[in-house]
Amino acid sequence: MKLLKEILRALTRPPVTTQYPAKPASLPPSFRGPPDFDDARCIRCFACSSVCPTGACYVQDISDGERTVLIIDYTRCISCGRCVTICPTDALHHTREYSLLASRKTLYTLSSTEVDVRFIRCTECNQPITDVSHIRFIADRLSENLPEEVRDRALEDFKRFSSLCPACRTKLARKLGTSPEKWC
Amino acid sequence: MTRSAALLPIGPYHPAFIEGEFLRLWVRGERVVGAEIKLGYNHRGIMKLMEQRTFHQNIFLAERVCGICNTAHAICYCTAVERLLGISPPHRAQLLRILLAELERIHSHLLLIGLVADLAGFRTLFMYAWKIREHVLDAIERITGSRRHSGMVTIGGVSRPVPGKDLASARRSLLVLAKELPKLLSIMRESTTLKRRCRGVTEVDKQTARKIGFVGPNARASGLKLDVRAAEPYLPYAELDWKPVLGEFGDSFERLIVRAREAYQSLRTALICIKQLLSESGPLTVEYQLRAGEGIARVEAPRGELVYYLAAESTAHPSFVRIRTPTMLNLSAIVQLLPGLRVADVPIAIGSIDPCMTCCDRVTVLSAQSAAVLARIPLRALTTWKP
Amino acid sequence: MVLNALFRWAFRRSPWVGLLQVGGCNGCTIEVVDALTPRFDIERFGAVYKSTPRHVDILLVTGCVTVGSVNFLKRIYDQIPDPKVIVAVGTCAVSGGIFTNRVESASSYAVLGGIDRVIPVDIYVAGCPPKPEAIIDALLEAAKLLAEKRQ
Known part of the structure; x- marks a missing residue:
């Protein structure tokens, strides 16, 4: 009796199987x-x-x-x-x-x-540093967030330093005397 | 074993176990007199790999220790890291973790019920269990974006927000499942096929279960109250009106029944969780800073107690990782119970403990040149081991 | 002649399918079994799941090749009668996935990489894990390839 009920119920319901290759797959929005x-x-x-x-x-x-x-x-x-x-x-x-x-x-x-x-290359040693748009993005963020009075000077410094690879940057910093080692 | 016993090798590739494992049975007639399991076919060197990668990359590696209980692994790993860092995730993230863990428990238990039914020759139940399992997978996919590897749990919380629309849709799938699960349980209880094949196979009482070292649902089927969620709550289960499910007979059939009941209880917990998540809001992650230290976490995975231990030296990589998976304990327990069984009952006995070989293959030392297993060594000896 | 053509037509989409896990995390394996069960049901295309490699036309291999599983993967490949189609299911089987890295030194010591390091592969299905729909697609593609190989 129970089996019969199950069969009757199965007849009225749509199949659980997807119609996949005929119909597109169901993907959630996430x-x-x-x-x-x-x-x-x-x-x-x-x-x-x-x-x-x-x-x-x-x-x-x-x-x-x-x-x-x-x-x-x-x-x-x-x-x-x-x-x-x-x-x-x-x-x-x-x-x-x-x-x-x-x-x-x-x-x-x-x-x-x-x-x-498009890699920027170091002006001193020709090593690739990073992409042009990355440098531009950092410059934009700097000019957005820095206070008015230091902005121009900082951007000028940034321009000078951002055209160098990390090794040459350290060298320049040592030459200019901005290296943190000086203060230790 | 003894001279008159015949050796029956099963594996490493065998239809009864989809995964690679090598079971050696010594049989006399139809009776098993000795058994041995050789692992290591799945050894992927995950613990060593974790020491080479950063904490964040390791979340996804931890997920891929096991494809079935991946969220449990991710939660356990992240909890260990959080204890190392001394942080605790926000409440909403904890609720989301419970939701994911419980959904995973439902799908894992239904999967096993189907597989054991298949081993017992009851294909209809196999198909039925896997059919209703699709509703859970729908819910998981809706919430996390993937059917299997959630990729949601992260250090200090949960990585992506879940819109209320997705939660509501997941709830609808779960409500369909809520109608089907009692039917599954009644089919299991009434079916003579499953009962005759599984009743009385590897019956374990409370004391023996404790002695041989069962964990998780296998221990609970014997009436042993062993549940990390109750003993050491790593997530706020107490809020959700939850208590462990216990069985009494402790045979293969009872292990399946306990799993079905647990799936039902997890479903209830998940629905309560969704209700709470829909009503409250809050942050999903906390800020943290890396530091040296060590962390250990225990989590109740679908198969039992899962342990992660890690140590770090304030670098971006953990310096030491150890994983202990539940199947390692369950498997070594069931091997002790195999002697005395009939050969036909062996797949059911092994299947009923929910073995997950991919979880197991941890401390096997392989020779890279000859592909031979050199030694299987205990954890403690590993630090001093030399080839 | 006509009978032969009729046979080929009748069997064009009825391959016997085997499943083998050589490593990896079980996720893809369960997805393949999922494809057998009512929701996706590959048997509606005539494909039948067989558990012994000696009966198999199409072998779905999941997981990366580990040092421990190289030998039995090779042996099972040899046991399958020709013509055969090998499908690599999942990112691990395609390239080694998360257990390896593009940089060799960052890979695991126990993993060789994708299964094409050991046996020839005909169809690759990427995804971690691929949805059962992708597995159905791969199976239909494999059946087509099998028919070509038989001629």
């Missing part, structure tokens, strides 16, 4: 796919690549060193969302891609959009 860049917002601070637990997000030279790009390798990405939380300008967002298939030949296509990196 779905965490692998992240992608918003080129206009990205300031190339490389915070994402330094927090990535798998090394999926990285900077690489491509086309024989002509271009340098910041990229997320989806074959390594675990969609943990750490880069999305850490990004200071919300330039990263989770995509809604859930089916990342590839064959051996197309494996390289599993990656995010490339973000071009």
Whole structure:
């Protein structure tokens, strides 16, 4: 009797099975796919690549060193969302891609959009320092937050120091006598 | 073992255990006279890897110790770090952690009920348990954005806010489950297939359970009141009108029943949690500064007591990490109970303790050249061990 | 001739599927089993889950290759009759995932990396873990590949 009731109930209900390949998959609004860049917002601070637990997000030279790009390798990405939380300008967002298939030949296509990196090189020793837009972002933040009376002087100092790599920066600081070691 | 006993090797790849493990049984006729489990096929060197990565990167590594009870691992790791740093997460973050942990417990228990039913030859129950399990996964996916690895728990709280809309939607999925769970329990209690296959297999009384070292639902099935949530509340469970579920017979069947009852209780806790979360607001994380020290945390994972110990020297990396997972204890306990069983009951006996081999493979020393297991050494000896 | 073609048509989407976990965290393994159960149900495409590698056409491998599991992965690969399709399910099986790093020195000592370090892989499914929908997609793709290999 109980079984009969169950059968009757099953007849009236819609099937639980999804119609998947025929109908699109149901993704919740909070779905965490692998992240992608918003080129206009990205300031190339490389915070994402330094927090990535798998090394999926990285900077690489491509086309024989002509271009340098910041990229997320989806074959390594675990969609943990750490880069999305850490990004200071919300330039990263989770995509809604859930089916990342590839064959051996197309494996390289599993990656995010490339973000071009234009390194500033140290004027003294030609070492790459960081990207142009990162420097610009810091300068903008400085001029926003510094008080009026020191702003111009600080920005001038910033311009001088930001064109140097960390090693040369220390040298200059020693020469100018602003090194903290002097005070210890 | 003895000369007349035949050796029956099961594994390392065997349909009864999806994961890699090697079970050696010495049998005389249909009776098992000796048993040995060889682990190490899944050893990934997680504890060593944790010492190379930063505290934040390790959260995701801790999650991937086990794909089934990942939130328990993340909560345990983060609690250990928080004790090291001397901070405690805000109340709303703690409630969210309870919600995630309890949802995970429901899905883990339903998963096991299905798997044991499959081992017992009751495929309908397997399909039914996994069908209703999808409702929990829907709720988890709605809240965290992923079906399995939540990636939500972070040091000092919870990393992402959860909109009320998502919580309400998760609540709707859970209410559907609330109708189905009693039905599952009644099917389990009434079905002769499951009862005949599981009743009386590896029956353990209270004293024996304590002696052989069962933890988690397996110990509670024998009536042993062993629950970290009650003994050492690491999250505010007391607010949520919660108390441990206890069984009495302590056989394989009772372990399943205790899990089903616990799933129901977790569902109730999760619903209360959602109600509280919807009504209150507050910060999700606290500020902190890294410092030297050590932290130890015990958490009740779906399979039992999970322990993380870590020490740090005020760098961005922990200098020493140790993990003790519940399956290590449960597995070593069940191996002692296998002699005397029939061979056909062995998968059920092992299945009923909810083994998670990926959790286990900790302190196995492997030779990198020959892929041979060199030694299986106790924790204490590890500091002085030389190949 | 006609009968042969009819057979091929009838079996074009009915592969037997095996599942093997060689390391990793169980997450992808459970997602593959999820794909067998009522919500996703790969049996509606004719695919049947088989637990012994000797009956299998398509092998879904989850998890990274650990030092301990290299040998049995190779042995199971040899046990599968030709033609066979190997699908790497999950980020760990594709590249080693979180247990390895792009920089070799930051990888775990016990993990070799993706399963393509040991056996040839035909289809990769990235994701940690991939949704059952992705596994269904991979399976349909694998069935297509299997039909090509059979000809």
